[in-house]
Amino acid sequence: MPEGHTLHRLAGALDTAFGGTTPDVSSPQGRFAEGAALLDGTVLEQAWAHGKLLFVDFADGRTLYVHLGLIGKWFVLPVPPEHVELGPPVLGEVRLRIADERHVADLRGPMACQVVDQEEVLRLVGRQGPDPLQPVDERNDPDTAYRTIARSGRTVAELLMDQTVLAGVGNIYRCEVLWRHRLHPLKPGRSLKRSSWQLIWDDLVHLMPWGVRTGSIITLDDVLADTAAAWERGERPQVPREFAVYQRDGMPCLRCGATVRHKVVAGRNLFWCGGCQRRT
The missing domain is CATH 1.10.8.50 (Helicase, Ruva Protein; domain 3)
Structure with a gap:
């Protein structure tokens, strides 16, 4: 299972690629089709992590929660010039794809992939201990x-x-x-x-x-x-x-x-x- 620095690094990559934009969100595999439909066409505000939990905040108070677990993989890659118009081909079982004309992020095999509200975000983070990669405050002590x-x-x-x-x-x-x-x-x-x-x-x-x-x-x-x-x-x-x-x-x-x-x-x-x- 990836250690926490990997999730923080991934959050930074997602932020750099899509922060403040309206990327396409889809579920090529189909298992996350409903969740992808809720996020598609909305602004990706920011990505962040706490411990081994990854969160991507979208407009309208919706947050994508991902836990990679033991086999989950999520890579943020530039779109090759030859695939700019149609996007890179889907390889393997892609649970979630976030993409625009410049970048594509394909998620495979996560333990959890859900759209949650702010109350659930607070509950998920509240169950975790403090994260050394987060500033110390009353919630991260x-x-x-x-x-x-x-x-x-x-x-x-x-x-x-x-x-x-x-x-x-x-x-x-x-x-x-x-x-x-x-x-x-x-x-x-x-x-x-x-x-x-x-x-x-x-x-x-x-x-x-x-x-x-x-x-x-x-x-x-x-x-x-x-x-x-x-x-x-x-x-x-x-x-x-x-x-x-x-x-x-x-x-x-x-x-x-x-x-x-x-x-x-x-x-x-x-x-x-x-x-x-x-x-x-």
Whole structure:
């Protein structure tokens, strides 16, 4: 399932392509025909995300709600010159197409694709934890997440993946941010200090916007420094897919040399260093 930065990046792409315009909205597959008819011919006002939930606001108080789930894909692409008049051919099972003469966005295989009102938007977002990619306010307060964590006997690793506790964080960010702060992933949430939670939150606020900018998860400081320097020069480098512990089971820790360990927790592969992640 895509992590939260992917949804925020997709929202930005939809905004850039269609924001303030009246694109064609259709359902080539037919399963979203009624919803597409409600949106077709209305102004697309803005796209935005909270955690792993994507929202596209249209005129008349209607919002398109999409949850990609495990297999959903949504790409925003320029229309090739040879297809400007008729639009690109439909390939595969396209649940929803948003298109104009310049761009096309085809949605395939989402877990949810619905037209909802503002009351439902508030309900959906209200069920989620705070999102590190959103500004902190009374509705997006990291203290809310910590209060839940501090009362829980579940492991920190499980809690960080629970979207009702913390929105948008997936397995890679979970494994890597715990390594970055030497926190053992299997300790119970109620034993996590408030200061340790603040380190986790602040680091996610620091790291995840780079995922939005580059489309890649960056968690190693040297890679981040190189990427930031390249962006300042106006370059857009290919970011290496390198991590400290994620998918490095049995390999030496980049910090202390101890063996990286692996365990399946709540159906997900967890990785951590058996040497330096002992902090309590």
